[in-house]
Amino acid sequence: MGCFALTEPDAGSDAAGIRLRARRDGGDWVLRGEKTFITFGDEADYAIVIAVTGSSAREATAFLVDRAMGWTSRPIDTMGSWHTPASLTFDDVRVPAGNVLGAVGEGFALAMRWILRGRYVIPSQAVGTAERCLEMAIAHANTRVTFGRPIGERQAIQWMIADSEVELEAARWLALRCAWAVDQGHPARHPAAVAKLYGAGMVNRVVDRTLQIFGGMGYTRELPIEGWYRAVRVLRVLEGTDEMQRMIISRDLLRGYERIGGHLA
Numbered sequence: 001m002g003c004f005a006l007t008e009p010d011a012g013s014d015a016a017g018i019r020l021r022a023r024r025d026g027g028d029w030v031l032r033g034e035k036t037f038i039t040f041g042d043e044a045d046y047a048i049v050i051a052v053t054g055s056s057a058r059e060a061t062a063f064l065v066d067r068a069m070g071w072t073s074r075p076i077d078t079m080g081s082w083h084t085p086a087s088l089t090f091d092d093v094r095v096p097a098g099n100v101l102g103a104v105g106e107g108f109a110l111a112m113r114w115i116l117r118g119r120y121v122i123p124s125q126a127v128g129t130a131e132r133c134l135e136m137a138i139a140h141a142n143t144r145v146t147f148g149r150p151i152g153e154r155q156a157i158q159w160m161i162a163d164s165e166v167e168l169e170a171a172r173w174l175a176l177r178c179a180w181a182v183d184q185g186h187p188a189r190h191p192a193a194v195a196k197l198y199g200a201g202m203v204n205r206v207v208d209r210t211l212q213i214f215g216g217m218g219y220t221r222e223l224p225i226e227g228w229y230r231a232v233r234v235l236r237v238l239e240g241t242d243e244m245q246r247m248i249i250s251r252d253l254l255r256g257y258e259r260i261g262g263h264l265a
């Protein structure tokens, strides 16, 4: 298994703040520094590591680094079970020049492209999880009886189900709109930001409503809902936080990109 190592303690949202450096030494590169919050970093056998090789982080290079080359990892405990992260340490790890991915100095641009791909996926992950939650909520609302009637006959429950359906359907279309733009060969940066921002928020709200409809049972570990409740929270943080998506979306609009239709790149 592999992982993609970009983030560092002082970088995060400000991806251009990466500091892990690689220096040339004969036929090798020598990597020194740390990466944090790297998904599956503790399980990975190899990592794609972005390291600064020029005068600024934008002059970075991507390396394929085998664990056997000497990097170490420490798992980071989190509230959810998805995207389990680790901290990776590179203490003068020697990497053959043949392990450079792409061209020297092009690693930052490559990393931005890979992160964008992650943003294509999260809206679909959100839609799939929300679909399952809504199915469970509907089944429970139809079978759980209180005060002599199924709770699904109460307006309070009906409105939660209706709100979840509307938001789920909206997120599905945004995910499909993004997938369509990718299929057309567009980078789809703008539709990916829109779909990612909305999808991540949507699934958090749908899981929360589902837990509410299940009452106490929703809070127990006998059902998967509480685990999803904790897990989906990270979707508003990784691959660019909500705030970063809003920044991308508003910048595109303020710079005069076409607002409706067209192919917002």
Ligand SMILES: Cc1cc2nc3c(=O)[nH]c(=O)nc-3n(C[C@H](O)[C@H](O)[C@H](O)COP(=O)(O)OP(=O)(O)OC[C@H]3O[C@@H](n4cnc5c(N)ncnc54)[C@H](O)[C@@H]3O)c2cc1C
Pocket: 003, 004, 005, 006, 007, 009, 011, 012, 013, 014, 036, 037, 038, 039, 040, 078, 082, 083, 084, 085, 234, 237, 238, 239, 240, 241, 242, 243, 244
């Ligand atoms: C479980 C998990 C797995 C991860 N996996 C990976 C991985 O595999 N590879 C990888 O490279 N990274 C990974 N990350 C890192 C993730 O991409 C970062 O956590 C994320 O980009 C946010 O960076 P940060 O944590 O440093 O928060 P910060 O950048 O410190 O942000 C803190 C808060 O400030 C806000 N903020 C920051 N700057 C601004 C601004 N200019 N304007 C307004 N608000 C701002 C943010 O939106 C956020 O709310 C993972 C994170 C987690 C939690």
